[in-house]
Amino acid sequence: MIKRELYMSRIRPFMGNELIKVLTGIRRSGKSVMLELIKQELVTSGVSENQFVSINFENMSNAHLCFANALHEKITRRVKDISGKAYLFFDEIQEVAGWEKCINSFQVEFDCDIYITGSNAKLLSGELATYLAGRYVEFMIYPFSFQEFSKLYQEVFPDADTDSRVMFTRYLTDGGMPYLSNLRYAEQPSRQYLQDLYNSVVLKDIVKRNNIRDVDLLERIIAYITANVGTTFSATAISKYLKSEGRTVAPETILNYIKACEDAFLFYRVRRQDLQGKKILTVNEKYYIADHGIREAVFGGNMKDINLIFENIVFMELLRRGYKVTVGKAGEKAIDFIAEKQGQKLYVQVVYLLASEETIRHEFGAYNAIKDNYPKYVVSYDEFDMSRDGIKHRNLREFLLADDWN
Numbered sequence: 001m002i003k004r005e006l007y008m009s010r011i012r013p014f015m016g017n018e019l020i021k022v023l024t025g026i027r028r029s030g031k032s033v034m035l036e037l038i039k040q041e042l043v044t045s046g047v048s049e050n051q052f053v054s055i056n057f058e059n060m061s062n063a064h065l066c067f068a069n070a071l072h073e074k075i076t077r078r079v080k081d082i083s084g085k086a087y088l089f090f091d092e093i094q095e096v097a098g099w100e101k102c103i104n105s106f107q108v109e110f111d112c113d114i115y116i117t118g119s120n121a122k123l124l125s126g127e128l129a130t131y132l133a134g135r136y137v138e139f140m141i142y143p144f145s146f147q148e149f150s151k152l153y154q155e156v157f158p159d160a161d162t163d164s165r166v167m168f169t170r171y172l173t174d175g176g177m178p179y180l181s182n183l184r185y186a187e188q189p190s191r192q193y194l195q196d197l198y199n200s201v202v203l204k205d206i207v208k209r210n211n212i213r214d215v216d217l218l219e220r221i222i223a224y225i226t227a228n229v230g231t232t233f234s235a236t237a238i239s240k241y242l243k244s245e246g247r248t249v250a251p252e253t254i255l256n257y258i259k260a261c262e263d264a265f266l267f268y269r270v271r272r273q274d275l276q277g278k279k280i281l282t283v284n285e286k287y288y289i290a291d292h293g294i295r296e297a298v299f300g301g302n303m304k305d306i307n308l309i310f311e312n313i314v315f316m317e318l319l320r321r322g323y324k325v326t327v328g329k330a331g332e333k334a335i336d337f338i339a340e341k342q343g344q345k346l347y348v349q350v351v352y353l354l355a356s357e358e359t360i361r362h363e364f365g366a367y368n369a370i371k372d373n374y375p376k377y378v379v380s381y382d383e384f385d386m387s388r389d390g391i392k393h394r395n396l397r398e399f400l401l402a403d404d405w406n
Contacts, residue, residue, distance in 0.1 A: 025141035026265035066099035144176030175293015194297035207265035
């Protein structure tokens with residue numbers, strides 16, 4: 001188990017206080033492991049394990065606790081036996097009917113520190129906003145970055161070639177789902193695991209939670225988006241595609257299905273920003289998949305679509321590092337990513353190889369209309385530094401492994 005310091009450094013300032021710590025993200029992205037890391041750190045700071053109460057609501061032995069009254073009764077009994085502050089850990093809390101009232105009650109009744117995880121974005125909408133407004137902090141947990149993957153890969157294979165090129169080739173197809181290390185990244189078991197994970201996300205977190213009846217339509221929409229990660233398209237474009245396959249579907253229905261996929265953290269939507277008009281465009285957005293390893297296992301084609309996969313990897317890395325990301329439009333030219341965080345901004349162009357003078361002009365020339373002094377990057381798989389005119393060129397592996405970009 002590697003210490004996911006990127007997340008621990010964000011969670012640590014809130015440990016021990018009254019704010020509820022909410023960890024969200026796609027199923028199996030490592031949220032349960034984060035709870036264990038938090039417990040380890042609490043024990044190191046002097047907290048006794050006897051002060052912990054941990055419940056995973058996907059465990060069938062806890063099925064009777066998936067109701068607010070039953071859970072409240074159980075925790076009330078347990079907390080009475082704890083001397084000092086109680087530390088409550090609830091994994092996959094969305095399985096509990098009326099959990100919001102329960103958590104609210106614990107805060108009022110007990111001296112406690114609460115940590116909850118969930119695999120659906122709706123966790124923090126609706127009633128929760130009413131019951132817990134201003135009393136929680138959310139931490140999004142993503143699959144492994146290339147940096148985390150590299151560390152774990154070296155732990156699994158201490159005698160293997162640690163050249164970053166070798167490890168990146170594996171990362172391109174395996175992706176960043178943490179459990180793959182337990183399978184020693186063996187090809188067939190890893191593919192089977194990712195296919196089963198995909199089915200679990202679709203059936204449990206999308207179909208069941210949203211009462212979707214037309215599963216065939218959902219799977220066609222998912223397949224379309226997955227094949228077109230990083231390309232701009234609209235619900236109308238998907239509607240036309242489905243019509244060509246003999247399915248007539250209204251764009252509104254398609255948008256509802258896509259929203260259900262976003263809520264399950266399978267896809268992330270990226271809006272377009274007009275840099276000259278200073279406005280957000282609401283048409284032809286882009287979507288990226290939470291883990292490119294799932295794309296390879298279920299649909300294949302990562303190496304064939306390597307340009308798109310590079311983009312997907314960079315986008316997820318920007319999210320991981322806390323940036324708000326949009327796609328840029330500067331006149332007739334497109335900027336792959338505009339990343340903003342706490343007054344900082346950087347621009348990123350992603351390309352597989354700068355293989356011709358025409359490609360070089362296109363990628364570096366995208367910045368011609370942008371006159372500000374924020375860092376501008378062109379990221380590719382080229383080994384030689386081609387920086388020019390104040391625009392920084394970086395090898396993709398080095399870019400992903402760098403601790404700081406500014």
